Amino acid sequence: MRKLILLLSLTTAGCAVGPHYEPPQIEVKSAGAYITEAHGVDGTAALPDHWWRLYDDPVLDGLVERALAANTDLRVASANLAKAQAVLGETRAGRLPSTGLSGGTSYGSATGGSPQPAGNEQWTHSGGLALSWEVDLFGRVVRAIGAARADAEAVEAVRDAVRVTVAAETARAYGDACTFGASAMIARTSLATTEDSLRIVTAQQQAGSVGRLEVERAAGAVATARAAIPELDGLRRVALLELAALLGGQPGDVPIEAQNCTDIPAPIATLPIGDGNALLRRRPDLREAERRLAADTARIGVATADLYPRIQLGANGNFLRDDDTKGSDSFGFSLGPLLSWSFPNVAVARSRVKQAEAQGEASLATFDGKVIGALKEVEQALARYDAGQQRHAALTEARDRAQTSYGLAQARYRAGSVSLLDTVIAQQSLIEARATLATSQQQLGSARIDLFKALGGGWG
Template sequence: MRKLAAILLPLLASACAVGPDYKRPTTPPPAVGTFQTVAPGLSSAPAEDKWWRLYDDPALDGLIQRALAANTDLRAARANLERAQAVLREARANYRPQGQTTGSGQYGNSGGFVGQGGRSSEWIYNGGINIEWELDLFGRIGRTVEAARADADATAATRDRVALTVAAETARAYVDACALAESIAVARSSADIAQRQLGLIDQRVRAGAAARLDSERSATTLANIRAELPTLEGRRRASLFELAALLGLTPAEVPAEAQACARAPKVLQAIPVGDGQALIARRPDVREAERKLAADTARIGVTTAELYPKISLGGSGNFFRNGQVRGSDSFTFALGPLLSWSFPSVLAGRTRIDQAEATTRASLASFDGAVLTALKETEQALSTYAAETERNQRLREAVGHADVAYRLSDQRYRAGSTGLLDQLDAQRELIAARSALAASDQQLGSLRVDLFKALGGGWADLPPEAPRLN
């Protein structure tokens, strides 16, 4: 044992993990500051993780929780994470001794002779055990565990990215369905206005105070308005079916609360957006790219360690017994270090290391790209949302003015102080303004979801997966 210790202690003292140690890449200072887009309705306060609660809509809260528990894409992402965690546990198991046992009992001829050429028959027993414990002198096991841990973290980030997408698309489908219900109500209201106007003109045509041309113009306006209704209703049904799929339901199982929604939920407070540093820390795609970089860096060490011999502490014991072999002679054992080295080609080994290093450089570029993409998408979302918010306010003003103009024109037309053409123009302007505002409301709701999606969040405290049907 003293000789064995004399051999092992110098080896253990010189043990080291080959390959580069991972260091998280630094982010350029301009990327961690405040966002370039500053607009009313936005706040520099830290962004909300459960951002959908800013709508203060219990129905939306419930739908998103159901989607996070039952969505099929998210279920697949959870399963992938479980697999990555199992791979990590397998890698850690290599730190422990590995063993193998064998044993048998057989009855037969032992090869001895008895009497006049007769052969003896007897029971023969044998067994053995081999134990091997790899001494991770060059860090092959450690780097493998490091890579597996980073892979598991990257898969967890992938799950979080899927959760963010599920929450955002669920909110979008619900908000779109509600906004389109408002647009349908506006279109029906506009059709009522046009219908009343057509009735008034028809009365004047029958009385000989108006020409049939005026009646046909008014009927054309009514028909155009009614033509928009099937399209709006079809889009609303499509949004409801999209919502059902996100919840893991069939189209026949659209939630009743979504079907009953008639007004789109709105955020009545300033939207907190935080800054670039918090964004980079929160976005799951950035974290996913960073963890993949860490895993690829560790694999350089795994590949490098393959060039060195594997040294293990091994032991074996064997048992054999028959009619001639008994007692202490039937047992043997051995204990000592084991050396295994495949003598790889230096050129081939160096080439594999070059491949691993190139993969790591590509992962670094992907991480830098993920940071830039996160900043770009957020600035774009902020810019388009701010622009549509201002446009929506102007359209709301236009609806107010068009409504007043229509009422004044209608009063004057009924009093006979203005012509039908002016009345029809005022009517068309009001209907066009209301339709444009309804479309802007729907677009603004979708852009608001885009902004929340760009800001990240939405995966903390994910609910447990819904039970599966057998």
């Protein structure tokens, strides 16, 4: 068996938690922890965005698109992304001057230090304009924008994670419905086979060539075969109900093609995996953790900038006009810098820097853990998929041999060289082999979906 050698090496030297951030890198090396390469897996090809199209099933393609459009969790995630992008837009506005414009007109008596004579009412007009702009000498505004941008990208990764889950669970529910439909069809075929045997044995009993024992054995085989059908129909119904919920509708809203599906979906090509760098870019949870780390690192820069003076350039002008000053309007203006600094008491600012640094260290540790967990999940999914394929191949051979054995037993029974018991045993072995193979097909399909999710899936 070939081995896919893969080591995800986290490089953190360039992403030290501080104002200057460089994204961590995952490097693929030629030695290290290995992943067993499953049969039918290509370790060099990249996983496409629309990975479910590897099944080449138009019904599945349509179901996934409908689920992505209708899923309520995805709608919530999209709304959260829109909110985060709006926050980014607000933060970006910090690079621009802030302005304020005021104006008003009023009518009333003039005010003064002594009582005013009656009839001294007048119109008063006023206006004002204020302008201020922060000189970002120490990078506070730039770092705040970087943090907001990274937050928005982290929320986008969360949205992508929901899309991966919706697509995967839709494919799983559809695959289960098809698999259980095929299994139920096989069970009905097995039931028909046992009923044919029972009719033959009953006729032989009536002719006096066999006794009641053989009839009871054949009848027992019929009952056993019949008992398998309700469970499979129930499992298929459950899968269709799950599919209907993912589509955001009622059970009757599931397309008739999916309701009547008995063709078990399988990829038309080997499963692509890609390299470790692609895994980092593709898995939403890794992208989210890396963007959280970037945001928290940027906030260290924001907190550090508070240790230094904050300089704002400001200007304002005011206008006043009333009946008394008509012809000689009052106008005033001011222009100059504004300096604000918490010096010499910078204890609060230093405490905030320490808080930001501690949060950055926590985010870095979280990212490291996510990378390790991602590698573990891929290894485990590949191992389960490889084992499932080997088991399925063996069970397919067992089913074929059981089919051959049953055919030989039937021929020899008709020739009188074996007893009915041998035929019934061969028949039961065939039924069990078919049932076990059907279960294996469902488990293999589920393991394949788990592998797609572990590899990051696609959300295009």
